[in-house]
Amino acid sequence: MLSLGIESTAHTFSCAVIEKKGKQGTILSDIRKIYRPPEGEGIHPREASRHHAENSPEVLSECLKKANVKINDLDIVCYAAGPGLGPCLRIGAVVARSLASYYDIPIYPVNHALGHIELGKMLTGAKDPLVLLVSGGHTMILAFLSKKWRVFGETLDITLGQLLDQIGRYAGFASPCGPKMEELASKSKEYLPLPYVVKGNDVSFSGLLSATKRIIPKGIESTCFSLQETAFSMIGEATERALSFTGKTELLVVGGVAANKRLSDILSSICKRHNCKFFVAPKEYAGDCGSQISWVGLLESSKKMGTNLEDTFVKQSWRLDNIEVLY
Amino acid sequence: MKLLKKGAEADIYTASWNGQNSILKIRKKKDYRIHSLDIRIRTLRTIRESKMISEVKSFGIPTPLVYFVDEKKCEMYLQFIHGKLIRDLPATQIIRTCKEIGRIVGILHKNGVMHGDLTTSNFILTQKGLVILDFGLSQKTDKIDDYAIDLRLFKEVLNSAHAQIVDDAWALFILGYQKILGKNITEKIINQVLVIEKRGRYANVV
Numbered sequence: 067m068l069s070l071g072i073e074s075t076a077h078t079f080s081c082a083v084i085e086k087k088g089k090q091g092t093i094l095s096d097i098r099k100i101y102r103p104p105e106g107e108g109i110h111p112r113e114a115s116r117h118h119a120e121n122s123p124e125v126l127s128e129c130l131k132k133a134n135v136k137i138n139d140l141d142i143v144c145y146a147a148g149p150g151l152g153p154c155l156r157i158g159a160v161v162a163r164s165l166a167s168y169y170d171i172p173i174y175p176v177n178h179a180l181g182h183i184e185l186g187k188m189l190t191g192a193k194d195p196l197v198l199l200v201s202g203g204h205t206m207i208l209a210f211l212s213k214k215w216r217v218f219g220e221t222l223d224i225t226l227g228q229l230l231d232q233i234g235r236y237a238g239f240a241s242p243c244g245p246k247m248e249e250l251a252s253k254s255k256e257y258l259p260l261p262y263v264v265k266g267n268d269v270s271f272s273g274l275l276s277a278t279k280r281i282i283p284k285g286i287e288s289t290c291f292s293l294q295e296t297a298f299s300m301i302g303e304a305t306e307r308a309l310s311f312t313g314k315t316e317l318l319v320v321g322g323v324a325a326n327k328r329l330s331d332i333l334s335s336i337c338k339r340h341n342c343k344f345f346v347a348p349k350e351y352a353g354d355c356g357s358q359i360s361w362v363g364l365l366e367s368s369k370k371m372g373t374n375l376e377d378t379f380v381k382q383s384w385r386l387d388n389i390e391v392l393y
Numbered sequence: 394m395k396l397l398k399k400g401a402e403a404d405i406y407t408a409s410w411n412g413q414n415s416i417l418k419i420r421k422k423k424d425y426r427i428h429s430l431d432i433r434i435r436t437l438r439t440i441r442e443s444k445m446i447s448e449v450k451s452f453g454i455p456t457p458l459v460y461f462v463d464e465k466k467c468e469m470y471l472q473f474i475h476g477k478l479i480r481d482l483p484a485t486q487i488i489r490t491c492k493e494i495g496r497i498v499g500i501l502h503k504n505g506v507m508h509g510d511l512t513t514s515n516f517i518l519t520q521k522g523l524v525i526l527d528f529g530l531s532q533k534t535d536k537i538d539d540y541a542i543d544l545r546l547f548k549e550v551l552n553s554a555h556a557q558i559v560d561d562a563w564a565l566f567i568l569g570y571q572k573i574l575g576k577n578i579t580e581k582i583i584n585q586v587l588v589i590e591k592r593g594r595y596a597n598v599v
Contacts, residue, residue, distance in 0.1 A: 148595075149594075149595040203594065203595075204594060205594075206594070209553070211553065211554075211556055212556055212557065214556070216552065216553035216554075216556060217549065217552070217553055218549075218553050218554075219549075220593060220594065221593075221594065222542075222589065222592060222593070223592055225594065257427050257429055257430065259429070259430075259433075262430065262433075262434060264530065265509060265530070265542055265546065266509060266510045266511065266512065266530065266542075266546040266549075267512075267546070267549070267550075268546065268549075295426075295427045295430060296430065299423075299425065299426045299427070299430060302423075302425055302426070303401065303402070306401040306402075307401040307402070308401075309401065310399070310400050310401040311401075311480075311512060311514060311550075311554070312554070331425070332425040335424055335425045336425065339399070340399065382595075383595040384595055385593075385594070385595045387552075
């Protein structure tokens with residue numbers, strides 16, 4: 067079965083084709099174009115959606131060409147219907163609807179967060195993991211229980227990705243700022259005290275954000291180092307608590323911040339302590355991409371029919387724990 | 394000394410203290426945390442827990458006795474409590490204990506203490522009733538928001554680990570809670586729980 071997945075929730079516009087044989091999926095192509103805001107600024111939803119609209123034909127045709135697939139060969143079309151930025155979501159939805167109606171292909175709206183998790187599971191082989199989803203849009207600790215992904219811990223305010231991006235932008239870097247900050251952090255060993263807020267299994271980053279802004283004048287390298295150490299330790303502790311509470315024997319880390327080496331070092335040391343297998347989504351597929359969407363669509367298509375065109379939707383706020391998983 | 398449980402925050406051993414059956418709780422060094430941060434967190438929590446666990450007794454809250462605290466080593470000897478963790482009870486029994494849990498949490502809040510880690514694994518059911526544990530994240534506070542955070546965490550735990558019984562359990566919890574704090578304050582705090590949930594990512598709480 068061949069599936070086209072379209073991702074356009076935030077700064078990435080991506081198309082990907084996956085072929086599914088039995089339970090096994092093969093990514094035939096995954097093409098991305100990323101909107102880059104000017105240095106020191108964040109995503110402007112209108113500009114990002116303009117970027118997506120302008121680049122969508124090229125990304126789509128390159129994706130089909132690389133996969134060596136014609137549109138007529140596709141069995142299903144899937145798009146990320148939320149959560150994300152409204153103007154951006156609509157671009158992906160319009161592309162998907164156009165293909166679905168013109169070529170008469172079944173269409174599947176997919177939850178973006180579910181995409182991160184399911185592709186992560188497929189690529190790493192994790193069976194029943196505790197999942198840590200860390201990106202610009204999410205910071206959640208989840209486990210699967212009676213048909214739903216249940217939230218065992220999450221951020222009470224901003225996400226880990228937002229925290230890093232906001233400090234980065236404040237210091238004048240181009241977003242996404244994670245990689246740049248990781249590089250700067252690796253040059254320092256000087257820890258400046260910052261607030262550490264863990265509330266049960268949950269974390270809160272807003273106070274840490276304000277406090278970090280105040281220490282930037284003491285040196286950007288030690289600021290990045292101290293920020294990473296504090297924020298990642300908080301995530302580490304919340305994860306460890308959830309791991310100990312649920313008794314899961316696997317941990318899977320997905321989302322853009324999963325690419326951070328220091329974070330995965332911390333988490334793998336926690337897993338060692340709890341005799342737990344540790345999986346990280348491969349760097350290439352940690353960030354937003356069409357493969358995530360394509361794969362969830364394939365899983366869903368095994369249990370349900372495509373959505374009627376008039377019922378296809380985009381939802382800016384669409385929590386993962388509201389979705390019943392059938393497959 | 395026998396390892397009873399490797400917890401997230403501390404390791405729990407059975408040990409003896411002056412001939413008494415006791416629990417040794419050690420907040421071990423975490424290699425993944427930077428040293429100065431690690432020592433700050435472990436010391437603070439050990440001291441805070443030992444103080445609070447004794448103090449709340451005066452409100453009539455059943456907690457283990459503290460026998461000895463070594464804040465340098467971040468360890469403490471506590472009374473051994475015989476019983477079962479609420480988390481591991483059968484569903485119907487969990488529902489039944491929720492009212493009492495609500496009552497205990499109500500008494501804590503009434504006296505200006507937030508627990509900070511209200512999960513079903515921090516309560517033990519003994520023959521004489523419920524005992525509440527683990528005050529490492531507790532705090533003295535008079536903020537509605539802090540009390541609401543306690544309630545939200547408990548709701549989150551019910552919602553995730555005990556999804557099948559969440560509605561009944563939550564209703565009973567509130568009933569017990571309200572008995573202590575009264576209808577007005579309880580409603581205020583529940584409203585604040587909704588506010589916190591709305592702050593959450595992509596929430597569509599009505």
